[in-house]
Amino acid sequence: MISTGSVQQTGKNSWKLTVSGGFDGSGKRIRHTKTVRVTGGTVEAQKKAAEYELSLFIGEIKNGQIAHSGKMTLAQYFDYWLENYAKDRHEPKTIDRNKGLFERIEEAMGAKRLDKIEPKNLLAFYKNLAEPGIRQDPNEKRRQAKAEKEKAGVPSSEEDKEEKKPKKDTLSANTIKKYHILLHTLLEKAVQWQLIPYNPANKVEPPKTVRHKKTVYDEETTGRFLLLLEGEDVKYRAMALLSLASGMRRGELFGLEWRHVDFDNHTIVIEQSSQYLPGKGIFTKVPKTEASVRIISVSESIIDLLKQHKIEQSAKRLKLGGTKEQGGKWEGADNPNNDRIFTTWSGAPAHPDSMNHWLAGFIKANNLPPLTPHSFRHMAATYLITSGTDLRTVAGKLGHANSTTTQLVYSHLLKSAEKETANKMETFLQQATEKAKQAQKKQAK
DSSP, rough: OOOEEEEEESSSSSEEEEEEEETTSOEEEEEEEEEEEEEOOOHHHHHHHHHHHHHHHHHHHTTTTTSSSSSSSHHHHHHHHIIIIIISSSOOOHHHHHHHHHHHHHHHTSSSBGGOOOOHHHHHHHHHHTSOOOOOOOOOHHHHHHHHHHHOOOOOOOHHGGGSSOOOOOOOOOHHHHHHHHHHHHHHHHTTTSSSSOGGGSOOOOOOOOOOOOOOOHHHHHHHHHHHTTSHHHHHHHHHHHHHHHOOOHHHHHOBBBBGGGGGTTTEEOOOOOEETTTTEEEEEEOOOOOGGGEEOHHHHHHHHHHHHHHHHHHHHHHSSSGGGGSOOOOOOGGGGBSSSSBOTTSEEEEEEEHHHHHHHHHHTTTOOOOHHHHHHHHHHHHHHHTTTOEEEEEEHHTSSSHHHHHHTTTHHHHHHHHHHHHHOOOOOOOOHHHHHHHHHHHOO
């Protein structure tokens, strides 16, 4: 049964149409959505035009043209997929990333009927993506994100400054493959929902991708990095060393609160992540998998560094007169134990990109090789694996669901480590043989 729908303005000339379409087999309400663009006139005039589009949309649904066959367009199906599937199953960041990817897909194939999409359409789309000049300048969403970062106290990063420099005008094979993966996911679900008979993306070979070597400092460069780090503020020293020693994700690092640190037993509980999205700001989310919730051990030197950082943060809190509820200007929690470990000067949760900004400046100022916050995670895994730590322990430290994930990501290191065992075994056998010869000589005397 179709009920009356609604219209909602989502942009200057953009309106979202929503129609309730009864319930599915599991008792969940089905919602049909569609975005239309209305230009010119006042907001009231645009709303009336959107309401007219809504009446046409309801008619299409009642006639069985939408959501009950492949006659809906790819753009309409994407909205339907978001509302009835992705919204409840995908992380906000994943949804935002997919919306960004779909902008280009919609431009190329959005008006095409779902049941009319063929492998040749996908091939033509991928070919177009690979052409020179296809790469676009940063869009409004990126400019909005930059403005929100600055508002949150994150200065322009080196990446932001690089925007003004000439860039490659082609998309990489890795980027093109992301479009293929999204299209394949969308069309595979359409097959499952019996909207189309087969997935055309299965008939197309995905673009070949290049596996980039992960940035990992060698022992000498790491030593230099650590020595230079001693001259930085305790906050950033704690940020870098905790990341490097634990291998935790950037979001997990910024989600830490003081209550998560056991100073006596030298352990840290990881149970939440801090994320950022344009338009939504900084928010806290639970880990994606059960394995991501974990307790990790840290060294005494890390604990001492955290103690020093906590003392400095407490001094800042006291200087601002406590929280607003306490008559002060501190934007953190009423209970200091619930404060984030890494905050802004006023106690609000720090923007995750603040680490990128600091690290980029630190690397440039000290003429060090390129490094990102995520590099610390790879370095932690590399040092553990090459030192002989078993795979299950490494997987637990990193928060991988199982050791298979660790094995896939760091297969090159495992191969190197396996070759090293051959060398170690050869050395052992040679030493054993040499000792036996020496013993034999002594007996002969």
